[in-house]
Amino acid sequence: MRTLVLIVCSFLLFGCSEEGVLTSGRVAENIAPDASLQYSGNFVPTAGISVAGAAQIYFSEGSYKVQLTGFSISNGPDLKVYLSKSDVPNNFVNLGNLSSQTVYEIPDSVEVADYSHVLIHCQQYNHLFAVAALTQN
Amino acid sequence: MRKLVLVAFLFFGSKTLFAQGCSDAGICSIDKGFDRETDSVRQVIETAVVYSLGEADVKYVSPYVAYTKHFSSKFSFTARVTYSTATGSFGTRSQFGDAFLIGNYRFKPKQQKQWSAMLGFKFPFTASNLKINGYSLPLDYQSSLGTIDVLAGTALKTGNFDWQLAVQIPVVNLNRNSYFSEYSGTTDFPSTNLFERKPDALFRATYTWQLPSRKLTFKPNVLFIYHLGEDTYENIFSKRVSIAGSDGLTVNINGLASYRLTKKQQLEVSVATPVVVRDIRPDGLTRSFVLGVSYQILF
Structure with missing residues (x-):
């Protein structure tokens, strides 16, 4: 009976995927050499999480971008980058999934000066991983 | 002859249309417990595979297995587990979908009319947030909507006609989807981050036409699904917004041919395509064409 339960559970966990045109890798986005650093802050972890690095917000060619520098963090299932x-993640702009890329574009409609923190948040389990308080440069 | 024309139309009809689909094996297929006429059958094991075409370039292969136990001539219970493979520009994603537990009760026939009722639940195996290579996927690529649903319905059999009325109500939302159209590289699918779905109401009319040998049965039917409100999602500014046009009516025409191989084995082929659709279909149940084949063992 235990074997049967194990087999059933194994099947329930079974899933597979294969990348396609829209998921086949990321084009690394860079900060332009002439971009000006506007805001920055070091990440501080929440309980049980380890994190290193900083969030920097650059302005270039009419748009803002967040760059994570020297960044590493504990593994999480559904980590997002929030401005x-x-x-705390109550009023924020969701910049997308935390991935191997280090630059995240901020939508043009966002008034960046109104935002004070960059957060790394696990959306699926609603758990805050790290906080970077921004200061103006 | 008219029925043959209808079946042919279902096979070759308007492939370019879209519909709220029956692919989730939800309310679109809850009538299974009602439709067996053989009182001697105590148990049924069914295995099936459904091929369908979705939004954009998404194609699906969705097998399921089901077990029905007839406790008496009146009461039966069905358990069903679904699996789904979706393939398209985002890649290929395969995963278990939902488990359905449904009870059916058939009332005593009166004056050639027979009522029956069903009550059931749908449990998802995922939170509808499967990813490929770290990219969030639209609901069209998810194997489940990530909701625990209540399914309730009633059916009336009068002569060769069956009339069914049912609702599918999400009662617990476990959906943690994180797809944003803005970050996906395509506009084919609407954003569904932290999607919340409204209930559906269903009405179906089925005509049963059996050959004199009773080996072959045709069941053309028309299926009306009304989505009772606009679905919502949380946008990139952390605000919950309604998806305009996601409510409303879908009408599918379906055909089912059932062939009795032996006294204890049955083969069914079903096709479906829509004729009326909602303006926006964010739930990923959209299909332009559905073809299903099922094999049943009755004992």
């Missing part, structure tokens, strides 16, 4: 108005 937030506070140190």
Whole structure:
């Protein structure tokens, strides 16, 4: 009976995937050499998480971008990069999935000066991983 | 002859249309427990595979297995597990979808009319947030909507006609989808980050036409699904917004041919295509064409 349960559970966990045109890798986005650093802050972890690095916000050619520098963090299942108005994820702009890329574009409609933090947040389990309080450069 | 024309139309009809689909094996297929006429059958094991075409270039192969136990001539219970493989520009994603547990009760016939009722639940195996290579996927690529649903319905059999009325109500939303159209590189699918789905109501009319030998049965039917409200999602600014046009009516025409191989084995082929659709279909149940084949063992 235990074997049967194990087989059933194994099947339930079974899933597979294969990348396609829209998921076949990321084009590394870079900060332009002439971009000006506007805001920056070091990441601080929440309980049980380890994190290193900083968030920097650059302005170039009419748009803002967040760059994560020297960045590493504990593994999480559904980590997002938020530009937030506070140190908790209540009022924020979701910049997308945390991935191997280090640059995240901020939508043009966002008034960057209104936002004070960059957060790394696990959306699936609603768990905050790290907080970077921004200061103006 | 008219029925043959209808079946042919279902096979070769308007492939370019889209519909809210029956691919989730939800309310579109809840009538299974109602439709067996053989009182001697106590148990049924069914295995099936469904091929369908979705939005954009998405294609699906969705097998399922089901077990039905007839406790008496009145009461039966069905358990079903679904699996789904979706293939398209985002890649290929395969995963278990949902488990369905459904009870059916058949009332005593009166004056050639027979009522039946069903009540069931749908449990998802995923939170509808499967990814490929770290990229979030639209609901069209998810194997489940990530909701625990209640399914309830009633059916009336009068002569060769069956009339069914049912609702599928999400009661617990476990959906943690994180797809944003803005970050995906395509506009084929709407954003569905932290999607919340509204209930559906269903009405189906089925005509049963059996050959004199009783080996072959045709069941053309028309299926009306009304999505009772606009679905919502959380946009990139962390605000919950309604998806305009996601509510409303879908009408599918379906055909089913059932062939009795032996006294204890049955083969079914079904096709479906839509004729009326909602403006926006974010739930990923959209299909332009569905072809299903199922094999049943009755004992």
